[in-house]
Each structure stands twice: as C-alpha cells, then as structure tokens.
Amino acid sequence: MKVLKFGGTSVGSAKNIQQVASILSDYQQSGQRVAVVVSAMSGITNKLIEVGNRAASGDETYKSLLKDIEATHLTAIRELIEVRRQSKTIAFVKLLLNDLEDILRGIFLLRELSLRSLDILQSFGERLSSFIIAEYLSQEGVPAAQLDARAVVRTNSVFGGAKVDFVTTNSAITKYFAENDKMQIITGFVASSESGETTTLGRGGSDYSAAIFGAALNAKEIEIWTDVDGVMTTDPRVVPTAFSLQQLSYEEAMEMSHFGAKVIYPPTLQPAIKKNIALRIRNTFNPSFPGTLVTAKSGQEDWPVKGISSIKEISLITLSGSGLIGVPGVSSRLFGALARGGVSMILITQASSEHSITFAVAPSDAVKGKKIIEEEFFNEMASGKVNPVEVEGNLSILAIIGENMKERPGVAAKLFSALGKNGVSISAIAQGSSELNVSVVIEQKHLYKSLNALHEIFFLSDMAELNVFMLGLGLIGNTLLNQMKDQAEYLLTERNLRLNIVGAANSKKMIFNETGLDISLSKEEILAEGEASNAELFVEKMIEMNLPNSVFVDCTPGESAVKLYENILLNSISITTPNKIANSGTLEYYLKCQAAAKRRGVKFLYETNVGAGLPVIGPLQDLRRSGDKIIKIEGILSGTLSYLFNTFAAGMKFSELVKQAKEMGYTEPDPRDDLGGVDVARKILILAREAGYHLEPSDVVVEPILPQACLDAASVDDFFVELEKANDLFEKQRAEAEAEGKALRIVATLDEEGKAVVSLQAVGSTHPFYGLVGSDNMVVFTSRRYFSEPLVIRGPGAGAEVTAAGVFAEIITIGNFLIN
Ligand SMILES: NC(=O)c1ccc[n+]([C@@H]2O[C@H](COP(=O)([O-])OP(=O)(O)OC[C@H]3O[C@@H](n4cnc5c(N)ncnc54)[C@H](O)[C@@H]3O)[C@@H](O)[C@H]2O)c1
Ligand SMILES: N[C@@H](CCO)C(=O)O
Ligand code: NA
Structure with missing residues (x-):
C-alpha cells in the first residue's frame, strides 16, 4: 500500500484533476493499491475563512463570495463529469453548499465566528474536492470512493489544531481499509472529535493526514504530489541553476523546510517518520520526474552539502557587556524574557569570551525584542555592566545543509572562502554540533550573489561561471571579444568554465544581460539595443547588479573609467586592464587601488600595461x-x-x-x-x-x-x-x-x-x-x-592580438582564483 497526497494546486482545476486522475489510473492499472489524500482546491480554504469573517462582521458580501466558491466547484464538475451523470454529482454538491450556506447564515446572525465554526467551514473545501475527484475517477473506470476522514480520524476537541488520538484512529483506519477495497479519496486536514464534532489538524494539515494514514496502514511509501520537481538544491527563483535532489534524509528535509524550502513541512510527517516510512516528493505536472526520496538516510555520500537555504529578512540583536562574563543565568534570563514576550529566535551565537550574545529574530520582532531586553537588564544597564542593546537590520541568513558534512573538514572553509572572494562579510555564524547546518548572517543586498556563488561552489563543482563586464570595444576590446568567442566552446567543455559577458559598452552605448550576451554576434549587433553609455553609468549598473564571480575588463584609453577602479575593487569586483593610466598616474591613486584590492581580497591585474602580452x-x-x-x-x-x-x-x-x-x-x-x-x-x-x-x-x-x-x-x-x-x-x-x-x-x-x-x-x-x-x-x-x-x-x-590575449589570460586567472 502507498499513500498519495495531492495538494491544492494539483486539484485546483478540472484540468489539473484530470492530470491527477491519469496518475491514479496508472496506479490502478499497475495493480498497486493506493490511498489518496487530497487538499481543497487551491484558494478555497482561504475563501472559506474569508467568507466566515465577512459573515461574522455582518458584511452581506459574504453571499457573493459564497457564490464564488460554489461556482469554482460547479465549473469543475461541468468540465469533468459527463452530462448524464452530472445531476447526481451536482445534487450532492448543492446539498453540501446548502449546509455551508446555513452555517454562514447562523454566523451572520450571531455575528460570531468561533474556532469550532471555523473548523466546520474549512472542512467543506476537502469534502467538496474529494467527492468530485472520486466521482470523476469512477466515471473514468477507476473504482473510487470518497472517504470523509471525520469517520476515522479521531481527535480531541481543540478546534483549529486538534490532537490526534492515534489508538482509536489507527484501528478505525485499518478496519475501514479492510472492509473497503475501492481506491479511497480521503479528505485531508479534517477529522472529528469523540463527540462527533468537526475538527482540523492545523498547519500542513493534509500532509499530516497523509502521514496518519500512511502510518496506520504501514504504507511502503508516502508520495507527496506537488507542483514542483521535488526538493531542490536551493530556491530556483534566485538561483537559475538549482536542480532537484534525488535523495535526502528526514533531518535534512527538516532543516531545509525550516529555512524556507516550502515543499514539505516535516513536523507534520512525524507519524510516518517514526515508522521509517519513505517519503517521495513528486510533481503532478511532471509525473516522469521520479521524485525526491526522503528517508532516514542522507544518501549521496559524496555530497557534503545537500541544500542551501536562506531567510531573506532578519534582524540581529546583540547583548554585550562585562556583566555577562562568567555569570550563570544570563542567557536563561535573556531567553526566558524573550520567550515570555513571544519573540522567537532564529539563530543564536555566543563567543566563548561570554562578552556578548547575538541572536537573530524576524524584523517584526526586533523592536519588541530590544524593549524586552532593556526591561530585563534595566539594572545592569543603569550600572554600565551591560551595554545598550544593539539592533542591526537589512540582514539575511544563509545556511548550508547536509548530514554528510559531519566530520568532514573543509566544508565551512569553502563556504567562507566563496563568500570572502565575493566581498561578502559575515556578521554572525552558527553551527550546531550535529554539523547538519552552518548558518551565516550577511547583508541582505548580498544574498542573491551569495546564494549563486555558493550554489556553484557546492553543486556545480564541474562547472564554473564567470561574469565579465567589458568596457571599451575598440581595437583591443573587440579583438578580445573575438578571442573569447573562439575559445568559449573549449573553455566550456575542457575547462568547465562558462564566460558570461554580462555587460558591454563603448563610449556611445551600453548593454547588460544577467544571463550573458550573445557573443556570436558582432559588437555592433550586441550593442544595437543598448542605452546611452558612459563609464560612470556602466560601473554604477555593474555594482548594482551585484553578481557573483564578477570581473571588470577596462579596454578604454583615458581616465574616465580609471577614476572608478578603487570603488570597483572596494565593491569586490576584480579588474584586468591594458589601460596604463591608473598605474602611471599619481602615486597616491596607484597605492589606493593596490590597497583596495588587498583589502577586499580581489584581483587587480594589468600585465598588458608593459610589453602587452609579454610576461613582464x-x-x-x-x-x-x-x-x-x-x-x-x-x-x-x-x-x-x-x-x-x-x-x-x-x-x-x-x-x-x-x-x-x-x-x-x-x-x-x-x-x-x-x-x-x-x-x-x-x-x-x-x-x-x-x-x-x-x-x-x-x-x-x-x-x-x-x-x-x-x-x-x-x-x-x-x-x-x-x-x-x-x-x-x-x-x-x-x-x-x-x-x-x-x-x-x-x-x-x-x-x-x-x-x-x-x-x-x-x-x-x-x-x-x-x-x-x-x-x-x-x-x-x-x-x-x-x-x-x-x-x-x-x-x-x-598589437591587438597579443594584447587581447594577455587580458584574456588574466580573465581566466581571475576565474580560477574566484572559483576554486
Ligand atoms: N594597442 C596595443 O598594442 C595596446 C597594448 C597595451 C595596452 N593598450 C591599451 O588598450 C587600451 C585600448 O586601446 P584601443 O587601441 O583598443 O583603443 P580604441 O580607441 O580602439 O578603443 C577604445 C574603446 O573604448 C571606448 N571608450 C572610450 N572611452 C569610453 C568611456 N568613457 N566609456 C565607455 N567606453 C569608452 C571606445 O568607444 C572604444 O570602444 C588603451 O588603454 C591602450 O593603452 C593597447
Ligand atoms: N602603444 C603601445 C602599445 C603597447 O602598450 C606600444 O606601442 O608599445
Ligand atoms: Na606584459
């Protein structure tokens, strides 16, 4: 037996339900028995809450919203169910909707929406979707029946997030499945109390239902069907090269979801995890994707890091002072006070000097957190033993996650070196002794760059990408462009290096493309769509793009770009240039550029300044x-x-x-x-x-x-x-x-x-x-x-060829430095 769970998007429209049905039909034909847990159609649960709120506040428009909910389901039925079978299906749905309408009228008259009523309201979403899907499957020749989970899943009466009584529930489920061999289409999220009242299972409820059924039925596997290709190495909206993981452990999945990978929410899967049931995350809209397998084992031993997660917005709070050193109970007071105030901590670090404790909170908690600490440590602050609380904002947390980094040296070094070379400074670090996760706090503006750089280092070790900004496309610049054009294929296949020309300009026009300009074109064609250019604008845009592994190549004569070198280097972008002006102008500026490169740990190379391509x-x-x-x-x-x-x-x-x-x-x-x-x-x-x-x-x-x-x-x-x-x-x-x-x-x-x-x-x-x-x-x-x-x-x-070749060699040198 397998338990399959389909989320809201998977059952969100007639077309999607057809897709689900074809997956289930394949299972039926293969003779494999499955139990199917479904969510409400996407958006319906929120609308049910909203319609309840409107009714409770005396807002008559609840009626039109109810019509809207009704229409969504009736439309799905009309698109799915053959005309001659429609009336029966519609009749059932109408009955349900009439009940819903009665309940809403009650809420409207009483102007009261209790958690109990809210649970009943919400249950309609799954009750409707599961019924429609079961009807459609039966019509399509897959013998199926709706199972209203309220018949078998027993809970206490804590509405809005009830506790499951597993003893009663498990035996009810096994009994039910022993007596019914049709494919059961089960309402996720809903349950009932001992006295028969409707309850719900809280956040991630349908996943929880799937785990409850899976555990009770000793399922071989639980498949979570969603709308993406399983769990990915990192957020694909931020890192286009992110890819799907084949396998990860429950713990890794837990860490990833904590940091915002929303595919599964492992706490709800505990009943299945306790029984060691494998989970598989699959894509309804790409059934040929075999899924990400989640089991007790991490698998893929040669991958120390399985995922990179982040939390985009956090604030850091620091409590410091001599009064903290060697005084037991300080952290207990700190954390106790914050807990009482409802402030949750996302990350905590304390150096062994005990001089300060730093922790991260959601920005919305920062002001409150500061106030709580100021009250708790009022006396110590008054006497100067504890310093004023420091709060820093505009920060992000970034974490590398993987069980296989345990006892493996060099993983954190790789993390820090990649961030360092990209000019990202770290405000705080945390690593638990489980070595499952290394988290760092960085400036929010560097998050995009950092995620991309780290993803490349940890997951694309056989492929590196260098982002090249080319200012000046005259004799040397254009020759360089042609050399890169000729060499691109070799570098890609033999050296695993992709040269992305992400910006190009001459004195008239400039153009940018984050994914790389098409250098098979001539320079005129490349610049054709460009905007008006000058060196300042070009550099401003380059800094603003804040891409990882960036190189600035200045092939202009004169000073207009040279003046900007120091700032470019200070922004952690390496430079190679045949232009001699920076190094042969005032000594002060020469030294400034050298210092800036040193300070940021980036390269400033100019071999072609003397003897062109000759090594001098x-x-x-x-x-x-x-x-x-x-x-x-x-x-x-x-x-x-x-x-x-x-x-x-x-x-x-x-x-x-x-x-x-x-x-x-x-x-x-x-x-x-x-x-x-x-x-x-x-x-x-x-x-x-x-x-x-x-x-x-x-x-x-x-x-x-x-x-x-x-x-x-x-x-x-x-x-x-x-x-x-x-x-x-x-x-x-x-x-x-x-x-x-x-x-x-x-x-x-x-x-x-x-x-x-x-x-x-x-x-x-x-x-x-x-x-x-x-x-x-x-x-x-x-x-x-x-x-x-x-x-x-x-x-x-x-000469153009030898000079351009010298610059080209330096671009590769910078690439090797940044990427290894
Ligand atoms: N020719 C050689 O053998 C050789 C050898 C070593 C170094 N260099 C150096 O190479 C550099 C380039 O020389 P070249 O012969 O290619 O010059 P060039 O005049 O042929 O090309 C200069 C390019 O820079 C662009 N440009 C000028 N000012 C600009 C600005 N402010 N913003 C944007 N673009 C601007 C121009 O539009 C043109 O595309 C010079 O610094 C030169 O000293 C040349
Ligand atoms: N114009 C320069 C180019 C090389 O720097 C020369 O003739 O040597
Ligand atoms: Na040289």
Whole structure:
C-alpha cells in the first residue's frame, strides 16, 4: 500500500484533476493499491475563512463570495463529469453548499465566528474536492470512493489544531481499509472529535493526514504530489541553476523546510517518520520526474552539502557587556524574557569570551525584542555592566545543509572562502554540533550573489561561471571579444568554465544581460539595443547588479573609467586592464587601488600595461616576492617606437611609417603618446613602482623626441601634417647613427637610485637592443640574483592580438582564483 497526497494546486482545476486522475489510473492499472489524500482546491480554504469573517462582521458580501466558491466547484464538475451523470454529482454538491450556506447564515446572525465554526467551514473545501475527484475517477473506470476522514480520524476537541488520538484512529483506519477495497479519496486536514464534532489538524494539515494514514496502514511509501520537481538544491527563483535532489534524509528535509524550502513541512510527517516510512516528493505536472526520496538516510555520500537555504529578512540583536562574563543565568534570563514576550529566535551565537550574545529574530520582532531586553537588564544597564542593546537590520541568513558534512573538514572553509572572494562579510555564524547546518548572517543586498556563488561552489563543482563586464570595444576590446568567442566552446567543455559577458559598452552605448550576451554576434549587433553609455553609468549598473564571480575588463584609453577602479575593487569586483593610466598616474591613486584590492581580497591585474602580452610585470613581482632586489631595468618598451626604428631605412618617410604602425594596431589611439615618449614613460614608471620605488610621473625624465609643433597639433590628423614636416629631421638622425654603425632606439632605464629616464640613443651592433625586429620589446632586469647575466624578456610588445590575449589570460586567472 502507498499513500498519495495531492495538494491544492494539483486539484485546483478540472484540468489539473484530470492530470491527477491519469496518475491514479496508472496506479490502478499497475495493480498497486493506493490511498489518496487530497487538499481543497487551491484558494478555497482561504475563501472559506474569508467568507466566515465577512459573515461574522455582518458584511452581506459574504453571499457573493459564497457564490464564488460554489461556482469554482460547479465549473469543475461541468468540465469533468459527463452530462448524464452530472445531476447526481451536482445534487450532492448543492446539498453540501446548502449546509455551508446555513452555517454562514447562523454566523451572520450571531455575528460570531468561533474556532469550532471555523473548523466546520474549512472542512467543506476537502469534502467538496474529494467527492468530485472520486466521482470523476469512477466515471473514468477507476473504482473510487470518497472517504470523509471525520469517520476515522479521531481527535480531541481543540478546534483549529486538534490532537490526534492515534489508538482509536489507527484501528478505525485499518478496519475501514479492510472492509473497503475501492481506491479511497480521503479528505485531508479534517477529522472529528469523540463527540462527533468537526475538527482540523492545523498547519500542513493534509500532509499530516497523509502521514496518519500512511502510518496506520504501514504504507511502503508516502508520495507527496506537488507542483514542483521535488526538493531542490536551493530556491530556483534566485538561483537559475538549482536542480532537484534525488535523495535526502528526514533531518535534512527538516532543516531545509525550516529555512524556507516550502515543499514539505516535516513536523507534520512525524507519524510516518517514526515508522521509517519513505517519503517521495513528486510533481503532478511532471509525473516522469521520479521524485525526491526522503528517508532516514542522507544518501549521496559524496555530497557534503545537500541544500542551501536562506531567510531573506532578519534582524540581529546583540547583548554585550562585562556583566555577562562568567555569570550563570544570563542567557536563561535573556531567553526566558524573550520567550515570555513571544519573540522567537532564529539563530543564536555566543563567543566563548561570554562578552556578548547575538541572536537573530524576524524584523517584526526586533523592536519588541530590544524593549524586552532593556526591561530585563534595566539594572545592569543603569550600572554600565551591560551595554545598550544593539539592533542591526537589512540582514539575511544563509545556511548550508547536509548530514554528510559531519566530520568532514573543509566544508565551512569553502563556504567562507566563496563568500570572502565575493566581498561578502559575515556578521554572525552558527553551527550546531550535529554539523547538519552552518548558518551565516550577511547583508541582505548580498544574498542573491551569495546564494549563486555558493550554489556553484557546492553543486556545480564541474562547472564554473564567470561574469565579465567589458568596457571599451575598440581595437583591443573587440579583438578580445573575438578571442573569447573562439575559445568559449573549449573553455566550456575542457575547462568547465562558462564566460558570461554580462555587460558591454563603448563610449556611445551600453548593454547588460544577467544571463550573458550573445557573443556570436558582432559588437555592433550586441550593442544595437543598448542605452546611452558612459563609464560612470556602466560601473554604477555593474555594482548594482551585484553578481557573483564578477570581473571588470577596462579596454578604454583615458581616465574616465580609471577614476572608478578603487570603488570597483572596494565593491569586490576584480579588474584586468591594458589601460596604463591608473598605474602611471599619481602615486597616491596607484597605492589606493593596490590597497583596495588587498583589502577586499580581489584581483587587480594589468600585465598588458608593459610589453602587452609579454610576461613582464608578473616576473618582476615574482622576483620581489621571492626576496630578490632589482638593481637596474633597461628596456625597449614601446612596440610602436621599436617598429619605427627597426624598420626605418634609407629612402623611407618617417611619417608614413608612423601611419603604418597605427594601422597595425601598435600605437596608442593618439600616436603622439608613443612618439612623444609618454607611453614609454608610463611603462618605466609602472615598472619602477612594481620594483618598489615610489615615483611620481614627474620623476620620469623624458628627453624630447618630437618637435614641439607635433605635440601641439590640435588633432591626430593635424599631428600627421606636422610630422611630415619633421621627416628630414628624423632622416638626419638616422643617417648619422648609421654612419657610425649604430641604430636609433628609444631606451627606458631605471637605475639603482630609482632614477627613471627615457631617451633616444644610438646603440652599437653588439648591444642587445641593436638586433630587435618588428614591434619587439626587450626588458633587461639586473638584480642581486640576476647579476652577471641579467634576466632578458623579449618579444612582440604591441598589437591587438597579443594584447587581447594577455587580458584574456588574466580573465581566466581571475576565474580560477574566484572559483576554486
Ligand atoms: N594597442 C596595443 O598594442 C595596446 C597594448 C597595451 C595596452 N593598450 C591599451 O588598450 C587600451 C585600448 O586601446 P584601443 O587601441 O583598443 O583603443 P580604441 O580607441 O580602439 O578603443 C577604445 C574603446 O573604448 C571606448 N571608450 C572610450 N572611452 C569610453 C568611456 N568613457 N566609456 C565607455 N567606453 C569608452 C571606445 O568607444 C572604444 O570602444 C588603451 O588603454 C591602450 O593603452 C593597447
Ligand atoms: N602603444 C603601445 C602599445 C603597447 O602598450 C606600444 O606601442 O608599445
Ligand atoms: Na606584459
């Protein structure tokens, strides 16, 4: 024997009842005996309470509400029952409804609605639904009969939540089922007292009925049929990747339901749990889903965490002071007073110093709770032994639940590290020694992000998702986008990493999509539906979205986004950028960004600031971290200048070469940044800072390379006009160097005194800089360890592909950091 229970939604309309009937018909055909407990049609119980309240307050509109209740049932009958059988069914229902009307008239005349009358009123919901379902089943060839549970379930006379007399009830049920072999469609929730009065079983009543029948009948299993696919790992409305659990234990189910997973309410299932009867949560609207099995065992041993639950709104109350230390009875007084005042505590923590006790309550209890404590500890507060009560609001509780975390190290560490990396600070922690649940209190605004991050860490270990915000879709940004497009499939299948571009913008338009933009489109198509953009708006929106595992990628030139880095980092969003401005602006801002990243434990990466994709900054940081001391840095740090002077030969026009370099993607958006030495100055400044020298931009000496007129030109086009006039000058310098067997190079140096200089030098044929080709950069580190033979890094130091690839690599680095 199995007991099946169908909730209100499952029997909420003719169509749904047909669905239920088809499930029951399958059972009948399989020859398996089932007893079926049903709820009232959805919404009916509330309407019955409302109609009673209206009648009791003398509100005549109770009559129209009654008509409404009647119509719901009659409509269902007309849709379900064949015309020739309708009159019998309707006649029965009309009789019931007439009774209901009489009772309501009584309530209306007496202006009184007792708990006893309320129980009678409510019983009509299940009495009507069970009758209609039984009739429909019989018509469809499934021999079925209504069982009004008042005939067998005996309770005391506490109306509104009566206590079951199990001895009488169990024998009545077994007797009844021994004598009736049709499929019984049982009214959930209702029962009767010894004197035959109608009673109800309180909250979760139909589940309770199912448990009572299941226990009495020694059922093999109780199936709770609802409208979702069983118990899920977490709330699917908050975490779209939530999925259904195969199995969990009674205790786990209890913990989950306590924290708001509303599928079952285990306290009502106690009679069945006591007898170790398996529960299975199934979906009426998806019968092929095999259900979530709930038994004494947790199952799925390799899952330390089975679910993540939360309570969205709570307040924390803290009682503290020296008067609490080592004084027995303080907590008893505290909890006693709160209990007397009807304030329920959701979570409690006390550190072993005993200096403070913190507990969580529903926000609606916060003010009351504070007042109760102030009264209870009035004397201690007056004498200063106890501090004023602290109340904090806008908080949430989040809990990981699972029996298998018992004695398994590292589970809590995972919880805390995931929250930490996402910039979520924890206000309070509680874990019972049963190790079934670790609860943390966090700011409410981080709940969404936290649930998603934790779900990923605990349930999608083979799949991680990185949320990428891309500002700037010019040469570098667009190249990066294309690289990500090409690589997306590989990352997903081979590295289990999904790159979600959740925001993208250029200087005109920006667009956001929490589930990820379609990057198979061109950037124009991606931005087509976008709104007006600027860096501030973009960052504001990004922070507001507060997504887990977020990365900000700044591929803009200039300062507008750079100003926002500190705030971005302080909001726990990691950054990778080829933009050099933040690190080569004021020392104060450079240090601020470094500090913000450190403080929040997020990444601020900018390897492409020097040498584009070449590893320069990383190795330099490694040298310093491992205790080496940098003595000297020499470098060809401009891809553009390298290209120009490597290619410049007799008969060429210098200005034409600059145009080529621009076309090849080597130059800055304004090539004067390269030719004027500004770009190289920025790079040597960044290297100097990474080497430990606190330099300001003005400390870098740049020997002039370009004539003043070029620098003064109003636009990039005007600049090229001026540059043409300087062609002869460059040719003269080149020819002079060539005559001496030398080549021109713009060299940046940092010496041991921390002096940084950028200058045009003619280097001889034995010098390492002499033989460079193309856009090659070369950086030479002389350090204590690399002393007689310096460390040399050489390779293409500019260009869209190599730069974008460097940024891409950093995105993956950040992903690995966040997700593991
Ligand atoms: N070219 C290289 O080899 C190289 C190497 C290393 C670093 N970089 C750096 O890469 C960055 C990007 O260079 P690029 O050549 O792609 O520039 P670009 O001019 O081609 O593109 C810049 C993009 O940023 C957008 N933008 C500018 N200001 C914006 C704002 N305030 N808000 C939103 N979007 C804005 C523009 O619309 C455009 O989409 C620069 O900081 C540059 O120094 C380039
Ligand atoms: N414009 C830069 C790009 C690389 O930072 C260069 O030419 O080196
Ligand atoms: Na680099």
